[in-house]
Amino acid sequence: MLEIKDLTITYGRNTVIKELNLTVPKGDVLAVIGESGAGKTTLALSLMGLCPGNVEGQIIYQGVDFLSLPEPQRRLLRWNKVSMVFQDLNRSFNPVMTVLEQIMEPMLEHELLSRKEAQKKAYYLLNKVGLAPVKGQMYPHQLSGGEKQRALIAMALTNDPEVLILDEPTAALDGLTKAKICELLKEVFSEKTVVLVTHDLSTAYQLANRVAVLYQGRIMELGLTKDILKNPRHPYTRGLVRSFPTLDATKDLQGIPGFGIEKQEGCVFANICTQRIADCTKIIPKLEKRGEREIACLRGGVVNLLKVEDLTKVYSGVTALKGVSLDIEEGETVAVVGESGSGKTTLALCLMGLEKANQGSIYFQGEKIVKWNKEFYQKVQMIFQNPQDCISHRLNVLETVCEPLVIQKLGTPEERIHKAKKALRDVELPDEDEFLNRYAHHLSGGELQRLAIARALVLEPKLLIADEPTSALDASIQAKIMRLIMDLQEKRGLSILFITHDLALARKVSDRVFVLKDGQVVERGLSTQIFSLPQHPYTRKLLQATANFSDF
Amino acid sequence: MHINYVRGFKENRLGRLGIIFLALILSIAFLAPVLTAYSPRQVSENILQPPSQKHWLGTNDLGQDIWSRVIFGARTSFITALSVGILTVTLAVFIGCSAALLRGIYERFVLRLIDIFLIIPNILLLLLTAAYLRPGPVTMVIVLSIFNWPGCARIIRAQTLTLQEKSHIKAAKTFGAGTFYILVKHIIPDLGPILASSFIAHARRAVFMEAGLAFLGISDPLLISWGTIINRALQYSYLNNWYWLLPPALGLSLTVMAFSFLGYTLEEILNPRLKVGKNAGD
Numbered sequence: 075m076l077e078i079k080d081l082t083i084t085y086g087r088n089t090v091i092k093e094l095n096l097t098v099p100k101g102d103v104l105a106v107i108g109e110s111g112a113g114k115t116t117l118a119l120s121l122m123g124l125c126p127g128n129v130e131g132q133i134i135y136q137g138v139d140f141l142s143l144p145e146p147q148r149r150l151l152r153w154n155k156v157s158m159v160f161q162d163l164n165r166s167f168n169p170v171m172t173v174l175e176q177i178m179e180p181m182l183e184h185e186l187l188s189r190k191e192a193q194k195k196a197y198y199l200l201n202k203v204g205l206a207p208v209k210g211q212m213y214p215h216q217l218s219g220g221e222k223q224r225a226l227i228a229m230a231l232t233n234d235p236e237v238l239i240l241d242e243p244t245a246a247l248d249g250l251t252k253a254k255i256c257e258l259l260k261e262v263f264s265e266k267t268v269v270l271v272t273h274d275l276s277t278a279y280q281l282a283n284r285v286a287v288l289y290q291g292r293i294m295e296l297g298l299t300k301d302i303l304k305n306p307r308h309p310y311t312r313g314l315v316r317s318f319p320t321l322d323a324t325k326d327l328q329g330i331p332g333f334g335i336e337k338q339e340g341c342v343f344a345n346i347c348t349q350r351i352a353d354c355t356k357i358i359p360k361l362e363k364r365g366e367r368e369i370a371c372l373r374g375g376v377v378n379l380l381k382v383e384d385l386t387k388v389y390s391g392v393t394a395l396k397g398v399s400l401d402i403e404e405g406e407t408v409a410v411v412g413e414s415g416s417g418k419t420t421l422a423l424c425l426m427g428l429e430k431a432n433q434g435s436i437y438f439q440g441e442k443i444v445k446w447n448k449e450f451y452q453k454v455q456m457i458f459q460n461p462q463d464c465i466s467h468r469l470n471v472l473e474t475v476c477e478p479l480v481i482q483k484l485g486t487p488e489e490r491i492h493k494a495k496k497a498l499r500d501v502e503l504p505d506e507d508e509f510l511n512r513y514a515h516h517l518s519g520g521e522l523q524r525l526a527i528a529r530a531l532v533l534e535p536k537l538l539i540a541d542e543p544t545s546a547l548d549a550s551i552q553a554k555i556m557r558l559i560m561d562l563q564e565k566r567g568l569s570i571l572f573i574t575h576d577l578a579l580a581r582k583v584s585d586r587v588f589v590l591k592d593g594q595v596v597e598r599g600l601s602t603q604i605f606s607l608p609q610h611p612y613t614r615k616l617l618q619a620t621a622n623f624s625d626f
Numbered sequence: 627m628h629i630n631y632v633r634g635f636k637e638n639r640l641g642r643l644g645i646i647f648l649a650l651i652l653s654i655a656f657l658a659p660v661l662t663a664y665s666p667r668q669v670s671e672n673i674l675q676p677p678s679q680k681h682w683l684g685t686n687d688l689g690q691d692i693w694s695r696v697i698f699g700a701r702t703s704f705i706t707a708l709s710v711g712i713l714t715v716t717l718a719v720f721i722g723c724s725a726a727l728l729r730g731i732y733e734r735f736v737l738r739l740i741d742i743f744l745i746i747p748n749i750l751l752l753l754l755t756a757a758y759l760r761p762g763p764v765t766m767v768i769v770l771s772i773f774n775w776p777g778c779a780r781i782i783r784a785q786t787l788t789l790q791e792k793s794h795i796k797a798a799k800t801f802g803a804g805t806f807y808i809l810v811k812h813i814i815p816d817l818g819p820i821l822a823s824s825f826i827a828h829a830r831r832a833v834f835m836e837a838g839l840a841f842l843g844i845s846d847p848l849l850i851s852w853g854t855i856i857n858r859a860l861q862y863s864y865l866n867n868w869y870w871l872l873p874p875a876l877g878l879s880l881t882v883m884a885f886s887f888l889g890y891t892l893e894e895i896l897n898p899r900l901k902v903g904k905n906a907g908d
Contacts, residue, residue: 426800448802456800464793468815478801526797533801 075100076121076237076267081131083116083291090116090127092291092342095361100236103268105282105299107275107314109330113291114271115161118241121269122158123148135237153180157230161241161271163222167214173225174200174210180232199228203258220251227255227262237267244277256280275318279303287311290342295375297367304600307367307375309405309567310343324581324601325407326557328564341372348567349377349404377404378440379537379569380425380454385434387420387593394420396593397434402537405567407560409584409601411577411616417593418573419459422541425571426456438537448482455530456539460546461522465514465529471498472510474525478533497532501525501558520551527555531562539571544579556583577620581605589613629819634895641894644887647880655700664691666698666850674865683869686858696873699852703833703881706767710832711825713771714778718824721775722782723813726790727805736779743776752835756844766845770832778824782817789816819896823889830885837878852878 076098083091090113098104106114119125121133123140133140135155140148157180160166168176177196181187187195200210203224214222223243230238243259244252259281272278278285278299285302287295287310295308306312313330331346338345344354351373359370369375380402387395394417402408410418423429425436427446436443443450455478458464465474475494479485485493495505501524503509514522523543530538540559544552560583562568574580580587580601587604589597589612597610608614635641654661664681670689677684683692725736752773761769789795795812803811814821839845840853847854852874859871 428796428799451800451802456797458793458797460793464797466794466812466816477798481798481801481803481807529797 075136076269077132077134078121079132079134081117081120081129081133083113083120083125083127083129085127090291091120094131094291094293096286096293096296098237098267098269100267101265102284103263103270103282105270105272105278105285106288107272107278107285108288109314110273111290112288114273114288115241117288118158118239118269118271121237121239122152122156124158150184153235154184154186154233155235156237156239157233157235158239159223159226159230159241159243161245163219163226163246164214166226167222169214172211172213173205173217176214177210177225177228177232180229184233186233195232196228199231200225202231202262203228204254219246220248220255223247223251223255224258227258231262235266237269238263239269239271241271242273243270244272244274252277275303275315276320287314292342293361293368293370294343295367295369296361301366307364308369308371309347309349309376312376312405313564322602322606324605325585326560326582328560331565341370348565349373376406378402379404379406379438380571381437382425383435383437385421385424385431385436387417387424387429387431389420394593395424395431398590398593398595399434400588400595400598402569402571404536404569405563406586407563407570407572407584409572409574409580409587410590411574411580411587412590413575413616416590418575418590419541420593421590422456422539422571422573425539426454452482452533453535454537454539455533455535457523457526457530457541457543459542461519461526462514462546464526465522467514470511470513471503471517471525474514475529475532478529482533484533493532494528497528498525500531500562501528502554503528520547520555523547523551523555524558527559534566535568537569537571539573541573542575543572545575552579559583577605577616578622589616629895631895635891638891638894640887641891644884644891647884648888651700651877651881651884652704654697655704658694658697658701661697662691662694664694666690666694668694674862674867676867677869683873684867686855686870687862692855692870692873695850695855696852696877698850699855699874700877700881702763702849702851703836703877706763706770706836707829707832707881707885709767710770710774710836711829713767714774714828715821715825717771717775718778718782719814719817719821722779723786723809725779726783726786727809733783736783740776740780743773744780748773752839753842753844756839760844760846762846763849766836766839767832770835774828774831778828781820781824785817785820786813789813792816819892823892823896826885826889826892830882830889833878833881833885 078094078096081091081094082089094117096104106117108114116125116127120129129141131141135151140151174193174196177199178192181192181195182189197207197210200207205221205224205228209217209221217225244255247255256277263281270278270282282299285297285299286293287302287308289310295302295306295311302311303315306315310330313328316325316328317330319327331348338355340355340357341347341359344350347354354372357372359372361368361370364374378401382398382400385395385398386393398421400408410421412418420429424431438450438454469477472491472494475497476490479490479493484490498505503521503524517525523546527543544555547555556579559570563570572580572584584601587599587601588595589604589610591612597604597608597613604613605617608617635645668690670685672685673687673689675681675685681691681693683696686692686695721736725733752769755769759765759769795808798808798812836845837851837853840849840851841857843857845851845853855874856871859867863871
């Protein structure tokens with residue numbers, strides 16, 4: 075049992091770990107994940123009492139506060155009760171000692187065993203970590219990376235410690251070696267209390283039963299590994315998971331926007347968080363229980379942006395939508411797929427208030443929408459299916475992009491022009507006067523679509539409803555535009571309701587998918603699942619008809 | 627679709643002709659006081675004179691200079707045409723757009739009202755009303771406009787309904803635009819071509835109607851109008867006074883033709899399929 079209470083670690087003026095509280099029960103494997111610089115290694119070293127910084131707080135092993143002990147007593151605990159696998163493979167060995175000698179060293183140092191017994195145990199350990207006895211006679215430089223890692227693990231196991239701390243045990247290894255080491259670690263971990271520090275989410279997923287997400291010395295999210303990595307609820311964790319490439323992830327890589335400011339009040343993630351509110355920069359969020367997990371976020375993690383319940387729309391006898399329910403979270407892309415006539419566009423029009431639904435309710439940021447007013451439209455914008463139609467032929471580029479600002483009465487004319495130019499640059503259109511004075515019929519299809527997107531984004535909405543935004547474009551321009559929209563999602567936390575008939579495209583951009591057929595949602599779920607294991611026959615049919623270059 | 631009107635008119639023969647006619651009559655009307663030495667109302671003893679150096683088109687039964695009366699008549703014609711055109715189109719836009727935007731009972735009421743106006747023979751009603759009211763120039767414009775708006779309003783309502791379904795107007799709604807903004811910034815400008823052709827059609831009609839009513843002696847007898855001149859001339863037709871009868875008739879024809887040509891041209895510009903020997907979209 076390992077307990078960390080109010081741990082604060084500073085290097086000079088720099089606070090690396092901030093009031094950290096963690097409990098690791100016996101037999102638990104806790105992975106501490108985060109970007110480099112999050113304080114992972116500092117945390118791991120402090121657990122060994124090896125951290126060079128100024129350490130405050132308590133680290134309690136079996137009721138004893140390790141930090142309050144004097145150094146000689148700490149040494150007694152070290153390697154007997156707590157041992158560590160260090161991060162840097164090459165620098166963790168003494169180059170002039172054989173591997174066997176190094177494995178024996180802790181036993182001899184603590185005078186637990188005689189030299190002979192120690193040697194016997196060392197050979198046993200070598201065998202246990204899968205190294206041939208002959209490797210024991212070798213010097214560290216004669217071993218490969220994977221073998222070194224095994225040797226290090228053997229070293230950590232010598233005195234049979236109860237608590238094991240591993241700092242990036244798989245960082246420098248290739249995939250196959252990594253898999254073997256993971257197998258080994260799984261065996262080694264039995265009955266031990268383990269803290270696994272890693273930036274490799276897949277290692278954490280395989281080895282740990284719980285995960286703590288560390289960012290700038292604070293825990294952002296804590297909970298069961300499967301829950302957190304498959305369904306991250308903190309915006310930071312979500313960014314981390316989105317940037318990690320896995321085979322089953324279908325959406326393209328996304329990251330975390332910008333860098334956090336180190337010294338700031340309130341939440342450490344606030345200045346780059348896309349769903350921050352005013353309080354976020356003032357109040358430090360506490361790790362609070364939300365269902366199975368704990369989240370440190372004033373907003374309770376990723377917030378729900380739009381919720382649709384039981385939406386039904388009948389056009390003179392034809393039912394276009396039959397009890398459609400869906401929800402969109404902040405910073406999420408939800409794809410609505412289906413063939414033409416399945417009610418996709420009707421859904422978009424109903425959400426935008428351009429068509430009145432016969433039944434059902436729509437909630438935006440928790441509030442039921444009764445009247446579609448200017449405030450609603452400031453936060454929700456739509457990209458229409460056909461850019462040629464949705465831009466008036468009487469307005470030039472500048473007037474087109476400024477129109478939403480004019481209608482919303484936002485800013486002075488100069489500010490509007492400034493914002494419009496920025497929106498144009500965001501979509502990679504020129505902002506020179508010559509271009510600003512052009513009319514819609516002077517622009518190419520791709521430019522028009524980008525202009526329509528710039529116009530929808532100039533109000534900086536939270537939700538973008540994109541109705542087949544690229545169906546009229548060729549693939550290369552489509553790719554550019556989709557990249558652009560996803561970049562904006564990363565930067566601004568834009569939520570996107572992406573309506574499309576192109577499943578191949580939906581697979582690349584969406585987090586979740588809703589399959590619509592004859593106005594009904596026949597299948598819903600994470601994109602990773604739907605595209606690999608479609609359940610409904612209609613989804614399978616759609617997938618079969620999707621573009622591919624395979625010969626089977 | 628973006629339309630270049632200037633180029634359209636330049637390239638069209640009838641269009642050029644229409645503009646030339648219109649410019650000719652307009653400049654005559656505008657420069658009337660310079661083009662004659664006589665006041666059109668000046669009565670003199672020299673009655674029923676044939677054309678001479680002094681009176682280019684002779685004088686009428688009251689000794690008034692006919693040339694002066696003809697060129698001042700152009701003014702009446704034009705002012706009536708413009709006023710009726712503007713008033714009719716304004717009424718039609720107001721009623722047609724409001725019907726399309728507000729829908730409901732109001733729209734049905736407007737549509738039935740339009741039907742009623744279109745069913746009852748216009749001329750008859752106009753004659754009766756004019757005969758009853760004995761209209762001055764202002765009343766004349768109002769009366770003509772009241773009988774003209776229904777057809778135009780019907781077209782405008784239909785077009786407004788179509789325009790409302792256009793994506794760019796829906797897009798404006800999704801920026802939070804109200805009905806008034808959409809009407810003023812999107813629908814009315816988009817109605818431009820229809821408004822222009824309606825205006826021309828109704829102006830042309832007004833020229834004709836005004837002259838017709840004046841000819842029948844229903845309008846203000848003191849008004850200098852081509853209709854009154856023709857009426858007078860006909861009473862003295864036994865004098866073989868072509869110089870008296872022909873010029874106002876010619877002015878009338880020229881004006882009506884000018885407006886007609888402009889109307890045709892506009893139609894051709896707006897509907898490329900009407901272009902002779904050219905493919906649509908050229």
